[in-house]
Every structure is written in structure tokens, then in C-alpha cells.
Amino acid sequence: MRFWLLRKASGGGASGSNPASSGVLLNTRRLTIGSGPNQHLQLTAAGVDERHAVLTASSLGGLRVAAVSGKGLGVNGRREIRARLKAGDVLQIGAARLTVRPTRSRRAVILEVNEPANDPPEPDYERWDVLVPGPRMSPWSWALSLGFAALFLLLPLIGVVMPGIQDPLRATPLLPSDALWSPGPLHTAHQSIGTRCDACHVKAFEPVRDHECFVCHANVQHHVNIRTADVSLFHDTQCTACHVEHKQPAALVQRDPRVCTDCHADLGRRKANTTVRNATDFGTDHPDFRLTVLASMGAGSGSGAATGPGAGNTPIPWKAIRLDRDDPAHFVEHSHLRFSHLQHLDPKGIKSPTGERILGCQDCHRPNSSGREMLPIRMETHCSGCHSLLFDEHDPTSGVPHGNIEAVYKTLREHFSHEYLVQSGATSPAGSRQVRRPGNEQKTLSEGEQRRARDWVDTQSLKIARELLEKRVCADCHEVTRDPGKPGLEQWRVEPVQLTADWMPRARFDHAAHVSETCVSCHGKAPESKHATDILIPGIARCRECHGGAGSSAKVASDCLMCHAFHIPSRGLWLRASANPEKAAR
């Protein structure tokens, strides 16, 4: 397609020698019109955009014009965006006028271009002198700042005020809710709260209160007995003093030692009569462990052993007492057992029913299913394999029961009664057989024979009982005291036995966490211990070989909470203590 462009300067331009007036021939289907340098028809007249319009000629002779610029164009005096053109039509583009001239060829378009005189022809360099300012900043500034505030402050805030809007905001992904205000994640234990910020943040511009914690944690125990005056020391203590949320890394308890040492560095300052010793750091400033052992409080039922069923009717009063390592005279356990670890752990072995047997710690000391604590030692489980309770070594049926001295005596009497009868039956003459009458069995023996039998049985039973209680079997393991002033069996008392199960009830020790150690690496004195009174629990020095203070970098960093808990069982509910009016008033 050919376009003939005929330029005609109008309005009496000074330069009549405009060279373009002779016309230009262009081979194109699309003729671009505008003021830009790359337009086929470059118009310099006022009101012409850089790219203003496009003329499209089809091979069938149709001619269309379309405005590219928003300014549009005029077609025969009408404003148009696009139009079909025919010969004689006049296009108005800015101040320039284009006339479609009639032509005989379908493949050619003749355009007569009338531009107001615009000499000189060079571009208006002056307009480049001042740099054109770029886009305006203030609309962007307003849009960004107001947009941010509306999206991330106002919209969630509307949700806070109007719960009807809040739920859909929180439930719909990508919609801004108050979840965007959360400065950090919740601990996994609290994740069920989800995006319900108001579960804890009840009052605006006020810190979270304990009350919201108690909704779920009503049964949390106190640190001190809530029935004592000590509870007043905690009236200023909020849950959030230790339990801080939205921090990274998320933690249920903030383990900073100062939470404890604020008081425990100098507890006497807060509680004058305290027996708790001060501590600030496990590695450098912590007292040696005071062990809690059970001590029997004197007379119980004179004849009972404490362990096992069927012990005396009166329960033995045991009291937990605390022992100081720096008081060696009293640093003993009175379990009333006789036991030598040295003897039992003899590397050459110890006599057993199956011959010499080499025992190890684990033959008696077994962990419970969690591995954290040790199962209690039981005579039946751990001792009876070797320590038989036979009073007649040649008679395997001659065992006495364990744990009840009266039952022992009864067994002995039964045994000797039987023996007496067997022996008397064997010795009576065959012809002198007496006829037994129904309902009169006890009369089988004569009065005299019965008395003789009782005396013999009592003597034999007491003799064996004495032997068992004073020389072997019972006396092997038990402390037995004798009061010669009392008659018969009552003269002996097997001292009650109670092995300490929890040496440090105020601290936690986890055997399972220490499996990489051997037993004797901590309980080192065990293989040499000759007496059951020896305490084989290691002192703090042994722990400190591996454990340093909270800030230790060379050893296992051990803060207070590694061994101690703040909420101590059976101290009473924190909720109840804090329900005190003084606190509620604040």
C-alpha cells in the first residue's frame, strides 16, 4: 500500500521553501502520525501527541483511522476515536489538518497535510533546558501511608471493636486481622489459642493478667504453702514474670536464674526464719545437697517390721529428716538394715545356692519403666534368691514368712506341734490305741500329754526363734533388739525398715539422662561400703565435674530449673492464694 503525503504550509509561513511540500511516498499498510521522531508523518503542530493516530489501508481500498492518543481526533468536524475514511474526508489532529484526496488507484492513498507554519524546523531545544520533573511523589506518599494504616491498623482495629467482623477477618487467609500484630510465635503448648488474641489480651493498653491464665491453669500449685504468711511474698508475682510469650525462641518458661535468685540469693532478707540456704549459681554458689532420709520415731508396735503386709497393727511413724554432709557424725541413714555393699560386690563372687556368684549393681538396683528412678529394693525380689528363710537347713519346707515376727512364731509352733504329734504317734505302743469319740478330739491326748506337748513346742519354737533373731536368718539382715525383761517372743523387736526412695525430694534427678555414666562413677563409695548406714549419694562436687552454672560454657550449663521446680506439689493452689482481696484490688 502506498501513501502519498503532500505537505502544504498554510497561514503564510515565512519559509516558502519548505522542502516537504513536494510530497513523500511511503510503502506501508500502517501510517503512524504524531510528533515523535519515529512517526511516518511527523507533525510539529500544537496539540499533537508523540504518537497520535494510525491510518490503516486495506488492500480492498478501505481506509481507517484510529486515535492512539487520548486526545482523539476530529473527522469532518466530529470528535472520533476511530473512523472509516473516504475521499474528501478531513482529519483534524491537533492543529494540523489532513485531507484524504481522491485517487484512482485502490493501492494508493493521497493525504494532503496542512500544518500551521512552524518554522524554524528544528526541535524546541529550549524545553530541554529545564529537566521535566518525574512523577509526583505526594499521591504515592499518601496512598502508601494511609493504605498501610488502613490495612494493618484500622481494619484489624474495627475487628477488635466489632466481633462480628473479627471472626471472618481472622478466618480468611490474606485478610488483615489482629494476628498481624503478634510480635512473635506462641509456644506450641499455646498454639491451640490460635489467633484469638483476646483470649489473653482482654483489656486494651493493659498487660496480660493472671486471671486469663487461670482459665486453663486453675490447678497450678504455689511455690510456698498458701496457708502460711510466706504467700505474701508472692503478691507482686505475675505469671508473666516467668512465662513470657511471643518471644523467639518460644519458651514456656524463661529460664533466667535471676527469676529465682532475686529471692534465693539472700532469702533471709525476705524471710527471717528460713532454713533454705542461699544459692545463686550451681557452678559457683550453691550449697551441698542436704539429703532427706526417713527416720523411725522410736517405739511402734514392739514386734513389727515396717515393710511388707501384715506388719504390726500400729503404723510406724517415720519422719523425713534432712542431713548435712558437713556433719559427718549424723550423715548416716538409719534404715535398721545390716548390709555390706563390699561383701556383696566382692569381685571374687559371693556364695549362693548355685555356687559362687559375682554380683553387679544392676542385680538389685533396677530402674523403673521410665528409667528415671530406681525401683525399691524388696526382700522377696532381690534377697530371697540367696537368703532363704529356712530355720532347718535340711528341710526345704521349713521356711518362715518374712515381715511379721508373730507369723514367724506361729509357723514355728505349727512346725513343732506337728513334729511332736508325728513323734508321739510313732512312739505309742500299737496295742494301746485309744478309741476316739466324735466331738472329743482334743481328748485324744491326755491333759498331761497336752501340757507336755505345749511346753515342748514352746521351748523348741522359742529356741529356734532366738536362733533366727539373734544368730542367723533374721539377724543376717535386720537389727534386732532384745528386752530380757519381757516374756517369750515379746522380748525381741525387729527394728522397722524403710529405705529412702527419694533422697532429694526438692530436686529432680533423672537416672535415664545419665545412662552414659556407670553406677560407680557417681556412687563411687558403694564397692567399699561395709555398712547399711553409709550414704552413697554423691555430693555436689561430683555433679560439678560435669555441670556448671547457668552461664557455663565449658560444662553442661545448668540453670535452677534443670533440677528445681517453682510450682511445688501440695503447696496449695496459686489461684487460691492470688484470690486474696489485696491482690484482687490491684
Next chain:
Amino acid sequence: MHQSFVNYRNYRYGTLATLATVATIVAYMVDKPRVPPNGGTWLGYTLGTIAGLLVVFLSLFGVRKRSFSSRIGTAIGWLSAHVYLGIAALVIATLHSGMHFGANVHTAAYVLMWVVTLSGCWGVYAYVRYPGLMTRQRGNLRRKELLLQIAELDQRSLGLAGLAPRVEALIGDSIRRTDLGGPRLWAQLRARDRSYLMIAGGSASQAAHLVPNSGNHALIEQLADLRLAAPEEGTRATLQSLLECAGAKAALLQRLRRETKLAALLRIWLFIHVPVCCALLAALFTHVITVFLYW
């Protein structure tokens, strides 16, 4: 030494900002809060307050800059303080955060602060480096003088072009289709020579071609061809002069375009710095309100 915003009053604000930064870093390292370092410890609140006030103060520079009659300090002093304290504010805000980041409004404010500070640093670089480069591009001439020189070259070429209609058409068209880069920022930054040239056909029945004329290459080619074909010495000399004009103009345009590009670079960072700073102010407000709303 020439006093710029960099060394204003012997680095007064540089020293102040460095001292403030070092002091806060030391405080951060010395402080051992009970919870992991965060904006809610006493040091966190302190640093947050300082950083927040700094951001507000830094934003006031935009106000001070526009009030030419203001007597509150000198403009250059304000700029110096703005630059140095702005960088210090980012460090202090980082320490205030305790390196706790997440998908929330607080981190959004922090990210905006980075965008503002980085765009500001780009601005500092531009202000230190580009004015000198621009002067060099203009050959120590003012922009207007360069434009006048181009206009003179055009006039001279037009005067010489009268020797043949074809030459006159070429020169006239090349002048009309000279492109200095559009008024749009993007065009200024690209600095591409989008000049064109309409080359008429050899005869009236032959079609003309519209060809790119970057660096006046197409014009120079046409003039050189004409000069080779010219039979007379006088015509060749005139065409030689026209060639020289075309070359000189191309060189001047190149300088002008590069200078325009530098001028655009000198401004463009502001289109990020200022609107994002406004967003930052909104984010800061949101941050402070929401932190205490859900205390």
C-alpha cells in the same frame, strides 16, 4: 576543604551518629535481660523510643527542606544530620528488634526502614558522585549553552544544505526527527537515541524509508554517499562541512543525554525514599499502637 553534607562542621553529625551507634551497641552487648533481647525489655523500650524519635526527626527534614525561609539550622546542616542519624537510626532499630522478625506489622515497619535507608544511601552516593560527573559530561558548560551549540549547528547545517533539495530534505528531516529523550523518567534513564531519518527515494516514484538515526549515523551515511558521488569540489567541501556538523551534533547530543541520565539518577531514589518514608511513619505509628494495645 570544600564543605559538603558529608564533612559538615568537621563531621559533627558523623561523629554524633557514630558515638550514638557505638553506645547503643555496647549497651546491647552489656545488657543481659531475663528474656531473650527484644523490644520489650527496658533497653528495648529505650532503643525503640530513640529510634522512633529519630525517624520522626528525620522525616521533619522533608518539611525543613521545603521551607526556605526557615532559620532552624542550615539546609546543609540538616542534610548532614539527616544522613548520619538516618544510618544510626537503622542500627538502633535493629538492636531494638532484638533480631526478632516475623510476618507482622512490626517487621513490616523494620523492612520499610531498610528500604528508606538504603534508598537514602543511594541518594547519598548520587549526591556525592553524580554532580561532578554531570559537569564533566557537559564539559564545564551549562546545559543551556550546550543546547545553544546544538541549535547553532542546526542553523549552520540548514544554511549549508541549500545546495540541493535532496540534501535540504535530509538535513531538515534529521533536525525535526532529533530525539533528546522523552520527558518520561524511564526514557531519561535509558538515554537511548531514538532519532529517526526519512530517506526519500531516488526519484518521485520511489518510496521513502524511515530509518533509525542513532548518533546521526544514517544521516552521516547518506551525506558521505552524496559526497562520494558529488562531481564538483565545492559541493564535496560543503558536504564535508555538513558531515562535520552532523558528527559534532551527535557528540553534543550524546553528552546531553548522558547528563540527563545522571540528572534522572540523581532524582529517582527520591521517588522511593519519600513515599516509603511516609509509609514507614504510618507503620511506626501502627507498631507503637498495637504493641501497647495488646500489651
